[in-house]
Amino acid sequence: xxxxxxxxxxxxxxxxxxxxxxxxxxxxxxxxxxxxxxxxxxxxxxxxxxxxxxxxxxxxxxxxxxxxxxxxxxxxxxxxxxxxxxxxxxxxxxxxxxxxxxxxxxxxxxxxxxxxxxxxxxxxxxxxxxxxxxxxxxxxxxxxxxxxxxxxxxxxxxxxxxxxxxxxxxxxxxxxxxxxxxxxxxxxxxxxxxxxxxxxxxxxxxxxxxxxxxxxxxxxxxxxxxxxxxxxxxxxxxxxxxxxxxxxxxxxxxxxxxxxxxxxxxxxxxxxxxxxxxxxxxxxxxxxxxxxxxxxxxxxxxxxxxxxxxxxxxxxxxxxxxxxxxxxxxxxxxxxxxxxxxxxxxxxxxxxxxxxxx
Amino acid sequence: xxxxxxxxxxxxxxxxxxxxxxxxxxxxxxxxxxxxxxxxxxxxxxxxxxxxxxxxxxxxxxxxxxxxxxxxxxxxxxxxxxxxxxxxxxxxxxxxxxxxxxxxxxxxxxxxxxxxxxxxxxxxxxxxxxxxxxxxxxxxxxxxxxxxxxxxxxxxxxxxxxxxxxxxxxxxxxxxxxxxxxxxxxxxxxxxxxxxxxxxxxxxxxxxxxxxxxxxxxxxxxxxxxxxxxxxxxxxxxxxxxxxxxxxxxxxxxxxxxxxxxxxxxxxxxxxxxxxxxxxxxxxxxxxxxxxxxxxxxxxxxxxxxxxxxxxxxxxxxxxxxxxxxxxxxxxxxxxxxxxxxxxxxxxxxxxxxxxxx
Numbered sequence: 001x002x003x004x005x006x007x008x009x010x011x012x013x014x015x016x017x018x019x020x021x022x023x024x025x026x027x028x029x030x031x032x033x034x035x036x037x038x039x040x041x042x043x044x045x046x047x048x049x050x051x052x053x054x055x056x057x058x059x060x061x062x063x064x065x066x067x068x069x070x071x072x073x074x075x076x077x078x079x080x081x082x083x084x085x086x087x088x089x090x091x092x093x094x095x096x097x098x099x100x101x102x103x104x105x106x107x108x109x110x111x112x113x114x115x116x117x118x119x120x121x122x123x124x125x126x127x128x129x130x131x132x133x134x135x136x137x138x139x140x141x142x143x144x145x146x147x148x149x150x151x152x153x154x155x156x157x158x159x160x161x162x163x164x165x166x167x168x169x170x171x172x173x174x175x176x177x178x179x180x181x182x183x184x185x186x187x188x189x190x191x192x193x194x195x196x197x198x199x200x201x202x203x204x205x206x207x208x209x210x211x212x213x214x215x216x217x218x219x220x221x222x223x224x225x226x227x228x229x230x231x232x233x234x235x236x237x238x239x240x241x242x243x244x245x246x247x248x249x250x251x252x253x254x255x256x257x258x259x260x261x262x263x264x265x266x267x268x269x270x271x272x273x274x275x276x277x278x279x280x281x282x283x284x285x286x287x288x289x290x291x292x293x294x295x296x297x298x299x300x301x302x303x304x305x306x307x308x309x310x311x312x313x314x315x316x317x318x319x320x321x322x323x324x325x326x327x328x329x330x331x332x333x334x335x336x337x338x339x340x341x342x343x344x345x346x347x348x349x350x351x352x353x354x355x356x357x358x
Numbered sequence: 359x360x361x362x363x364x365x366x367x368x369x370x371x372x373x374x375x376x377x378x379x380x381x382x383x384x385x386x387x388x389x390x391x392x393x394x395x396x397x398x399x400x401x402x403x404x405x406x407x408x409x410x411x412x413x414x415x416x417x418x419x420x421x422x423x424x425x426x427x428x429x430x431x432x433x434x435x436x437x438x439x440x441x442x443x444x445x446x447x448x449x450x451x452x453x454x455x456x457x458x459x460x461x462x463x464x465x466x467x468x469x470x471x472x473x474x475x476x477x478x479x480x481x482x483x484x485x486x487x488x489x490x491x492x493x494x495x496x497x498x499x500x501x502x503x504x505x506x507x508x509x510x511x512x513x514x515x516x517x518x519x520x521x522x523x524x525x526x527x528x529x530x531x532x533x534x535x536x537x538x539x540x541x542x543x544x545x546x547x548x549x550x551x552x553x554x555x556x557x558x559x560x561x562x563x564x565x566x567x568x569x570x571x572x573x574x575x576x577x578x579x580x581x582x583x584x585x586x587x588x589x590x591x592x593x594x595x596x597x598x599x600x601x602x603x604x605x606x607x608x609x610x611x612x613x614x615x616x617x618x619x620x621x622x623x624x625x626x627x628x629x630x631x632x633x634x635x636x637x638x639x640x641x642x643x644x645x646x647x648x649x650x651x652x653x654x655x656x657x658x659x660x661x662x663x664x665x666x667x668x669x670x671x672x673x674x675x676x677x678x679x680x681x682x683x684x685x686x687x688x689x690x691x692x693x694x695x696x697x698x699x700x701x702x703x704x705x706x707x708x709x710x711x712x713x714x715x716x
Contacts, residue, residue, distance in 0.1 A: 143694050146686065172697040177713050201712040214686065216574030216626060217693070221700045226709035244681070253655065257625060260656050264622035267615060268574060297611065298618050323602070325707060328504065328572065332706025335575070336501050339530040340702055342579045348690025349683060351584035354559040355535050 008182045008203065008228070008318035013045040014274050016291040018308035019282035020057045026090055029055060032309050034097055039311045041101040046181060048311075051233035051278040052108035052142075052210050053124065055090055058235040058278065059110075060124075060162045061285055063151040070165070074112035074122060083127060083136035085109060098131055104178060105129050106274075108209060108233040110165075111141070124166045126207045126233060132180035140207035141169030144215050158240030158285065173221035177202040182318065203228055203318055206271075210234035213275065214261045216268065217343065223269030224331065228318040230265070230273045234258075238286030247286065255290050259300070267298030270324035272316050280307040296321045366540045366561065366586070366676035371403040372632050374649040376666035377640030378415045384448055387413060390667050392455055397669045399459040404539060406669075409591035409636040410466035410500075410568050411482065413448055416593040416636065417468075418482075418520045419643055421509040428523070432470035432480060441485060441494035443467060456489055462536060463487045464632075466567060466591040468523075469499070482524045484565045484591060490538035498565035499527030502573050516598030516643065531579035535560040540676065561586055561676055564629075568592035571633065572619045574626065575701065581627030582689065586676040588623070588631045592616075596644030605644065613648050617658070625656030628682035630674050638665040654679045 015036040020029050033050060040048045053059075056073045064070050075085035085091045091107070098105055111125035124145065128138035145168055147160030181203045206222030206229070213219075213232050222230050236258060239250035258275075266273045272295060279289035291304040293314040302312040325331075373394040378387050391408060398406045411417075414431045422428050433443035443449045449465070456463055469483035482503065486496035503526055505518030539561045564580030564587070571577075571590050580588050594616060597608035616633075624631045630653060637647035649662040651672040660670040683689075 143697050144692055146692065168694060169697075173700075175710050177710065179713055200709075204710060211686075211692075214626060215693075216578065216622075217695075217698045217701065220574065221698070224700050224704050224707055226707050257656065260618070260622055260625055264574075264618055264626075267618055268572060268622075298615065328569075330706075334502055334504065334569075335573075335705050336526055337575075337702045337705055339501050339527070340575045340579070342531075342582050343575065344695045344698055344702055346582050347693050347695055348688075349582055349584050351558075352533050352535065352562060355537055 011315045012047045013040045014276035014291040016310045019280040049106040049274045074110040078114040079116040106231040138176035142209040143169040146211040175225035206230040208232040219265035263298040266294040270296045369673045370405045371398045372634035372649040374668045377638040407464040432468045436472040437474040464589040496534035500567040501527040504569040533583035564588040566590040577623035621656040624652040628654045
């Protein structure tokens with residue numbers, strides 16, 4: 001038994017994907033994902049992250065009315081089979097390869113969920129597949145849906161309609177453990193009284209999707225649960241005609257905000273993050289790249305260089321989370337929730353009153 | 359009446375200060391502050407920000423036991439006279455000059471507060487002096503005190519003892535308005551129904567101190583209250599013998615974390631910030647510089663270049679906060695407090711349970 005953090009080292013990858021055009025077949029997209037997993041295996045990767053809505057084109061930027069077409073973008077799940085997609089032809093080849101190669105994966109997909117009451121709800125979802133468990137061990141449904149419920153009237157406007165297609169996530173920010181992901185993890189019986197700052201047991205993970213990363217309220221719950229790694233996939237618009245600036249300026253700003261948000265979330269919660277893009281020109285609409293692996297100091301340790309399918313890989317030590325958790329970000333010593341009430345009590349911005357006489 | 363944001367333009371300054379040595383007289387420090395205010399006036403500045411604990415050396419890095427010496431670093435205030443320091447010889451020359459030049463100021467100081475019950479409490483405080491009001495119109499007491507209550511036993515160790523000298527702030531994050539700071543502010547009677555996204559009336563400000571800037575829970579309350587500008591002074595250790603890395607590496611990391619935190623806080627709340635250092639080698643201990651003025655996009659618009667007294671100035675349009683507040687950071691549309699409960703319910707990190715059998 002030791003009071004020092006043991007190495008909790010693992011090789012992980014962000015499987016950045018180039019565009020999925022509307023005309024691309026499911027099979028061709030899945031084949032690219034399988035190839036990225038093969039590449040990962042050749043580099044010793046044990047965990048690979050695919051982007052948000054990885055299996056299809058990013059359909060929420062289109063105003064669709066054909067229910068059959070809309071349904072074609074979704075994977076059915078249910079209370080009885082929460083990970084039903086794993087046995088569908090859309091995903092099973094990925095599961096089979098993951099099992100063969102010993103690689104866990106994070107996957108973003110559109111989820112059409114039938115609850116116990118038989119009611120169907122659509123979510124923008126991510127799931128974590130664990131090889132050791134042989135099934136999904138974590139699901140996250142996007143909480144911070146951007147965009148609108150109804151299309152903008154201007155026919156030339158760029159549309160962002162996630163609020164039309166999806167219901168905000170109903171699970172919240174629920175960290176989970178990935179069994180066996182770090183083979184030499186400290187066991188419960190090895191853990192002594194000095195070990196308060198030693199992460200123990202199987203790695204603690206969290207998941208976010210795209211716009212969530214801009215919201216510190218989305219990162220903090222994972223930090224509070226001891227997450228050592230947050231995985232986040234995204235489709236982020238590079239520019240739109242109705243926004244300020246040239247396309248180049250807009251894209252540079254979008255990349256800046258992306259890096260800033262992911263680096264701040266990692267630093268302020270002293271955890272690793274994998275942030276993975278679907279990018280490039282998809283159906284004539286630009287999406288940013290900049291897939292990132294970030295350390296618990298907020299430093300970028302790996303970044304994509306292309307706007308296409310590209311694997312970025314890093315070998316990361318989860319124990320590095322403990323350094324800042326014992327110092328600047330010792331939450332127990334320094335946080336003051338008695339002053340945070342407004343964060344829950346108030347949803348929107350409410351300007352304080354005008355001065356009397358003003 | 360217009361539905362567009364009116365220009366709410368103002369010239370502001372961060373009055374970065376070089377070191378205040380223990381041996382420096384109060385008068386010599388105050389003279390430097392007066393000179394910075396004169397420089398500001400010559401550049402049309404209407405609001406100047408001084409650092410945390412600007413009037414003295416940064417005494418919390420020393421283990422002091424002489425109560426008389428400790429008292430010498432504090433300014434007395436009371437329930438009857440919450441801004442008593444303004445008429446003390448330690449601050450009155452600054453007030454007189456501010457009135458003569460028409461410049462509001464933010465000032466960090468050590469506050470020895472006597473409450474209505476006669477009990478005395480020490481706080482690490484910032485106040486906002488308004489020329490139009492002729493007194494202080496806002497006070498902030500540092501919530502996130504870093505460091506320890508007792509010194510480290512190693513005589514060579516760098517000490518950080520804010521938790522020994524100060525009580526955590528009891529006011530919370532209370533935004534306030536600065537009367538007359540923007541002469542052409544929209545008046546209440548000019549405000550029509552289309553003006554939901556138009557900031558109106560006197561500017562809404564917030565204050566933070568040093569370590570607070572690393573905590574998104576400290577910025578968000580100001581964003582929710584419609585603050586257009588947050589002012590933050592700091593004394594941030596550049597390196598210490600017991601920390602990892604060479605002094606140069608540590609300083610670079612400290613500056614990186616400083617920028618990251620201030621830029622993220624500004625961007626994620628769509629507000630301006632002024633972040634102002636006391637810096638340089640103070641009593642043989644390095645403090646970082648990097649005073650910053652940051653726009654509501656998180657972009658740095660002005661940054662100090664020295665490690666000494668230096669004024670950085672920017673002309674800023676407070677109306678620029680409204681752009682992101684109507685889009686990505688429209689809190690009313692996008693925030694989901696029903697999933698943020700853990701942020702208040704739990705203070706410290708609590709690792710989720712081990713998997714059964716682990």
